[in-house]
Amino acid sequence: MIQRILQVVWREYRVQTRTKGFVIGTIVAPLFLVVVMFLPALLIEKGANETRCAVLDETGVLFDDLVEATAGSERTSSFTLVAVDSEFADEERFMGAIRAGEYDAFLRIPADIFESSGATYYARGMGVSAERIDNVLTSVVTQHRLTGAGLDPARIGPLTRWVSVERFQVSEKGEAEKKxxxxxxxxxxxxxxxxxxxxxxxxxxxxxxxxxxxxxxxxxxxxxxxxxxxxxxxxxxxxxxxxxxxxxxxxxxxxxxxxxxxxxxxxxxxxxxxxxxxxxxxxxxxxxxxxxxxxxxxxxxxxxxxxxxxxxxxxxxxxxxxxxxxxxxxxxxxxxxxxxxxxxxxxxxxxxxxxxxxxxxxxxxxxxxxxxxxxxxxxxxxxxxxxxxxxxxxxxxxxxxxxxxxxxxxxx
Amino acid sequence: MQAPGALGRRAVSGTLRWRAPREAANGSHMAAAIEIEGASKRFNGFLAVDSLDLAIPEGEVYGLLGPNGAGKTTTIRMILGIILPDAGRVRILGQPYDAEVRKRIGYLPEERGLYPKMKLGDQLDFIGGLDFIPRAERRRRIDEWCERFDLTSWKNHKVEELSRGMQQKVQFIATVLHDPEVLMLDEPFTGLDPVNTKLLKDIMLDFAKRGKTVILSTHRMEQVEMLCDRICLINKGRKVVDGALAEVKAQHGGRTVQVEYDGSVAVLEGHAGVERVDNYGKYAEVHLREEADTQALLASLVREVKVRRFEVMTPSINDIFIQLVGGDAPPPEPEELA
Known part of the structure; x- marks a missing residue:
């Protein structure tokens, strides 16, 4: 009896693994997925993602620290910051510059940033990097606020350091696995x-x-x-x-x-x-x-x-x-x-x-x-x-x- | 089976014959390949087969006849164990249906039963594998049969690319590949040209000659006349008549007499055994009552007219079929019973 079942098993297997659908689903589809996943990764590594960002620093004190902080973080290193003068405050001017491709983005830091906490960012594409500029700017502004409040700049770093939480999943055997x-x-x-x-x-x-x-x-x-x-x-x-x-x-x-x-x-x-x-x-x-x-x-x-x-x-x-x-x-x-x-x-x-x-x-x-x-x-x-x-x-x-x-x- | 092949098959089936010990054990002279006793099958309240009794002897060609929807397919499926009877029992080659006995039957269904997208060779190989034929042996047999049916060059073609007749030949090979003892053929000649029809007939007769049983279900009565030793006619799920072909003909024949004569045949009109006379002047067809004695009729004719010819007509199976089930339209029923 088993032998007959095996014949049916074998036929199903042979016929189905030889269909175009199977070959496509098993070999072509994953290869396609891999290509789709690889290509952007390869392109990113080639550094095609360079962003030239014009910065209008109305406070006059943040630009240098910002350049330093941006270059210091791997996540924002693709940014090239260029200081521009106040003529860029004119909307037509900076819009024109971005449209013409003179700059990829424009960051405006208002004079009252220490009180208002608001800056503006204009760019053609809103990639992940825009978000990261936010983080860098926040920490630079925070540092300036703390110095302004009379704190020793040397102590600010250690005081404002991020806390990292390592997560472990406890298995049935009582082993902890980092996840x-x-x-x-x-x-x-x-x-x-x-x-x-x-x-x-x-x-x-x-x-x-x-x-x-x-x-x-x-x-x-x-x-x-x-x-x-x-x-x-x-x-x-x-x-x-x-x-x-x-x-x-x-x-x-x-x-x-x-x-x-x-x-x-x-x-x-x-x-x-x-x-x-x-x-x-x-x-x-x-x-x-x-x-x-x-x-x-x-x-x-x-x-x-x-x-x-x-x-x-x-x-x-x-x-x-x-x-x-x-x-x-x-x-x-x-x-x-x-x-x-x-x-x-x-x-x-x-x-x-x-x-x-x-x-x-x-x-x-x-x-x-x-x-x-x-x-x-x-x-x-x-x-x-x-x-x-x-x-x-x-x-x-x-x-x-x-x-x-x-x-x-x-x-x- | 080891029936002596040199003898004619009709001679063999009636006389002394070397047979497996099974026959001696049950003591009957003619072992039955298939025995059906009181089998009934009902589908959704419709009685497809109604307490059917059937004995199909070994080593013969047996015709299973009946109009559309008579219960033939249901009967065939019960014999094959595809469906089980609600009541009664079916025995094959002297034993109840089981996995062992499956190997000894070959079935050719009425409609094509092949995978359209599979290559002819692979298909036969798969079916042969289901019947436990070892790989090398089944390759050899497939080659042999393909050669015989002129299909060798088609072995790597998908079944759907083949003509209807070719598919029928493939189906037949699939049926006989495992050299079964019982062949169940449902309309085997469909789509075949005269050359292949003859080839198939010869193979069937050859199977019977080798002591195997061939069950033929068909509507083509001339083939029944040529091939069958024995027939069974079923209608509305019941057996109408069965027996050796000659016996059935004798039972249902002899009731029409053709007479050619000079003179008047008025005598016929009054004769006790005569039901009706179709008189054409010099020639008459006389339809007799069942109990009529043809000899007495002839005697009374000879007294009145000069009889030039007097012939008791043997009816064809076709006539008997129409006589027994004609005018009796089959009841409407679900399609699966057809």
């Missing part, structure tokens, strides 16, 4: 999107190929040779393996990018691809995939055409969509009891328990309980689906109503 909020958020985000997209797209694949087998009547030949449950199992496992393969290729590309990628790729640096997280990820992908896939197969077996199936797409997407929405809540409030409870609900669990693993490290027994619940869901789904499948796959003509489908489950 930044950015890393947690971005890791969770990237993985959730991957789970969402792949589970739905592989579910869709199952549905399409079920309809194709039904439409081309191959299924009659197959069912004369193996049981509906075995055929279904073979199809699900085969397609699951295709997904697994795709992930392995993606991981290889991902590791390569992290290893050889330029240091400026802050986005990639923030993604936490530790082995443990990835192992959990693959496990929960498989659990999520198998619990949805059997449902997709059952629905596919009741349809006569992909168009008919299209109409049923939305209800099928709902559980995954709900999981996607709820996962954001869990990222922000990982210890809420309702979040914990939701991570055990069938169909939501694969995404939500995985999110909890990324942001919070739940107790091991909770993870294992979720895995057990998911396995039960898969078993129940397969049982239910194979009963609908075995009737639906041979039934042509009008699509059965939901109630009729329930009758098949009870009857067969």
């Amino acid at each position: 930044s909020w950015d890393a947690v958020f971005i890791t969770a985000f990237v993985f959730i999107m991957m789970l969402y997209i792949t589970i739905l797209s592989y579910g869709g694949t199952i549905m399409t190929s079920t309809i194709e087998e039904k439409g081309s009547r191959v299924v009659e030949v197959l069912l004369a040779k193996l049981k509906p449950f075995d055929l279904l199992t073979g199809k699900l496992v085969g397609t699951g393996l295709v997904g697994f393969t795709q992930y392995l290729v993606w991981v290889a590309v991902g590791i390569a990018v992290v290893k050889i990628g330029p240091s400026r790729m802050e986005f990639m640096q923030n993604v936490d691809i530790s082995g443990t997280v990835f192992a959990w990820f693959l496990l929960f992908f498989l659990l999520g995939y198998f619990s949805m896939a059997s449902i997709y197969a059952a629905v596919g077996s009741t349809c006569n055409s992909p168009q008919e199936a299209q109409q049923l797409q939305f209800p099928l997407i709902m559980p995954m969509l709900a999981a996607l929405m709820l996962s954001y809540l869990i990222i922000f409030h990982p210890t809420q009891p309702w979040g914990v409870a939701l991570s055990f609900v069938p169909f939501l669990s694969p995404v939500l328990m995985f999110v909890r693993i990324v942001v919070q490290t739940p107790p091991l027994w909770q993870i294992l309980l979720a895995v057990a619940i998911n396995l039960l869901t898969i078993w129940g789904g397969m049982w239910l689906a194979s009963r609908i499948y075995r009737v639906g796959i041979l039934m042509y003509g009008k699509r059965p109503s939901f109630r009729e489908t329930l009758r098949w489950v009870r009857a067969s």
Whole structure:
């Protein structure tokens, strides 16, 4: 019996890994993403981002300190500050200068900055660097205020130093791991999107190929040779393996990018691809995939055409969509009891328990309980689906109503 | 099966025949390849098959006939274990349906059952794999069959690129690749040209000669006449008639007599056995009642007229089919039963 299932697995695997869609999704798409991520990083490193900024310092005392502070910080080093005289106070003058490309930006520091705390900045593009000028100016102004208040300039530095908070995530084993909020958020985000997209797209694949087998009547030949449950199992496992393969290729590309990628790729640096997280990820992908896939197969077996199936797409997407929405809540409030409870609900669990693993490290027994619940869901789904499948796959003509489908489950 | 191939198959099936010990065990002279006892199947309240009894002997070509929607496909699917009967039982090659016995059946469905986007060679390889044929052996068989059906140059083409007739040939190869003991063929000649039709017929007869059972479901009655040893006609889910072709013909024939004569045949009109006479002057077609004795009729004719020809007509299966189910429009029903 197993040998027949393996034949089906092998066929699904071979046929699906040879489609254009698979090649594009597995190899071309990540390469494209890498190029898209690399190019700007490379361009930034070439220093194409130089900003010539005209500064009208009406206080007359800040410019030199500002130049020093700007050059001293790596984040603002692309700025070249040029002092300009008061004729630049005229709006037409500085606007004209920026339009003509004489300067890229214009910073006006009013005489009353120490009291009003307000400066103005004009530029063609509002990049990240504009924000950073703000920080530099604030610290320069603060220093001047403190000196003005009679403080010894030598003591100002130590007194106003930023406090840094190092964040550690405590794991189940009691180990503390250094983690930044950015890393947690971005890791969770990237993985959730991957789970969402792949589970739905592989579910869709199952549905399409079920309809194709039904439409081309191959299924009659197959069912004369193996049981509906075995055929279904073979199809699900085969397609699951295709997904697994795709992930392995993606991981290889991902590791390569992290290893050889330029240091400026802050986005990639923030993604936490530790082995443990990835192992959990693959496990929960498989659990999520198998619990949805059997449902997709059952629905596919009741349809006569992909168009008919299209109409049923939305209800099928709902559980995954709900999981996607709820996962954001869990990222922000990982210890809420309702979040914990939701991570055990069938169909939501694969995404939500995985999110909890990324942001919070739940107790091991909770993870294992979720895995057990998911396995039960898969078993129940397969049982239910194979009963609908075995009737639906041979039934042509009008699509059965939901109630009729329930009758098949009870009857067969 | 090791039936002696040198003998004609009709001779073999009726007389002494070397057979596997199974026959000795159940003691019957003719082992049944398929036995259906009181099988019923209902779909959404519609009775597709109604307590059907059927025994299909081994080593024969068996015709399963019936109008559209008679329950043929449902019967075939029950035999193949694709669906299970609600009541009754089906036995194949003397045993209940299981994974083992699946390997010994080949099924050719009425509509194409192939993956349109798969290459012909890959497709056959996959199907052969489902039947546990070792890889090298199935490659060899695929090559052999493709050669025989003139498909060798098409092996790397997708099925959707093939003509209907070619697809039918591929489907047939898929059916026989594992050298099954029972062949279940639903309209196998669809789309085939005369040359390939003959080729397929020869292969079917050859299978039967080798002691295998061929079940043929078709609407083409001339093929039934040529090929089948035995037939079963079903209508509305029930068996109407079954038996050896000659017996069925004998039962339902002999009721029309053609007479060519000189003189008047007024005598016919009054004769006890005569139902109706179509008189054409020098020639008449006499339709007889069921109990009529053709010899007595001839005797009374000879007394009155000069009989030039007197022939008891053998009806064609086509006539019998129309006679038994004609005028009996099949009830409306869900499509899956058709």
